[in-house]
Amino acid sequence: MIGETMMGAYLRAPMAIPISSQSPSATLRRRRITRTTSCSAKIPIPPLNPKDPFLSKLASVAASSPETLLNRPLNSDTPPFLDIFDSPKLMATPAQVERSVSYNEHRPRRPPPDLPSLLLHGRIVYIGMPLVPAVTELIVAELMYLQYMDPKEPIYIYINSTGTTRDDGETVGMETEGFAIYDAMMQLKNEIHTVAVGAAIGHACLLLSAGTPGKRFMMPHAKAMIQQPRVPSSGLMPASDVLIRAKEVITNRDTLVKLLAKHTGNSEEAVANVMRRPYYMDSTKAKEFGVIDRILWRGQEKIMSDVAPPEEWDKGAGIKVLDGF
Template identity: 75%
Template sequence: MAAPAHVETSYNEHRPRKPPPDLPSLLLNSRIVYVGMPLVPAVTELVIAELLYLQYSDPTLPIYMYINSTGTSRADGETVGMETEGFAIHDTMQLVKNEIHTVGVGAAIGQACLLLAAGTKGKRYMLPHATAMIQQPRMPSMGQMPAIDLHLRAKEVIHNRDTLVELLAEHTGNPVEKVAKVMRRPYYMSPKKAMDFGVVDKILWRGQEAMGETLSPEQWDKRAGIRAVERPMTYGAGTSGLG
């Protein structure tokens, strides 16, 4: 009979000698940068580091950036990051020598929509059921901040708004006046609408470029063989609608 020590040694031989890499590292090996959270400082730090690393490893190969982010705010509208977080990633995208292919998956809201539009022209995509939205920067809660500080913060928010308008106009090919007008209220865009506005160039479906086809989500579902079934509303016994 083998001694317990011998059995344990044999078992250890089948264990990994080092822990497996984390998922972002595995994606990085395929030159994929995934922005899947609001743009808080920790996310900004990671995304910029990945962009710089991929340029260092090979400045001739493209970088693939997948975006599903609510920008500098959460889904409920609460501000979680400074607008400069989005500008920092945007400027790094323009700095690196690589082509950057952007893909909107899920949602690209606010500053995340800017990142989607900032990809290499002709290489900006959305999935058929993704959503893009541009909006004005939001001022976070100021608490007991003195009036003069409130005034300075408001001026900074207006400056960031103007910068965002100018950058979106540059990347979408729209006049500044048009971008400023639609941004007065949240401006939601389906993939077709985002193409018309110049945020993206093509719709991506099952790994294939849609070559500029502007189908509605329902038409994409029909092409994929997905059929929505409408069920009639029923009431329980003894009920009468309005009660």
């Protein structure tokens, strides 16, 4: 609904009506429209990563044919909007807060719809940046809003984030940012479908594994990684303060190990052992470790349906089944 409203506001051109021909009711309607437009213009725009491949592809499709995104199928086994995204990639550069100036190098003939509204229309919460306070505030607010709109429909969380660090390992946020989103997810009544479309590192990997069992997905070329929390820069702090921070990091590490063990089905000792050093996982290894339940790739249903049963393979190979054993 929000996506349709924003799209309509973008695509409809204002009509000039002579003042002399306006009736009192028309003037009242005009005031209501002006008031609605001014209120919608004050909607805060979340920070977007201009180099994010998922948002770039979504923006180009929304500019060329927005009806394909708004008229999505309701009963689909695939999470919404993923059919337009073929090859997700690990983020190679630190995420930026600045918004993209243009949606693509060729300017569209008409302005595309507002991407945050389009994502909310699909009940999608997109984590495309490191978990800094501004991102955490937005994600928690979107989760609460979607539950308020419909507590029965599922919520889709798409993840392409390096967690509380950048891809070069520098700390950008407190560990509590990831725990705040995790606690908000655990309080929701809705089913939560988590999808890794790029990178799920550190606390982002925890959020990926915290989805509803059986509804945790990963794109074929996505990456997941778990690591120990990093100590923030101590600067010129006294030695006693540095020790206090180190103890807090150890506490956060133990909490992270317990939560990962809970959602992946592994023991705390196994999770702690692999977390001694950064532990990278592709989609196959992440499924084996219990981070996800299913790998999303096109054509897998058709390929699996075309596979012959074991009896047909045995018959084709000339193997006969002997009874009496």
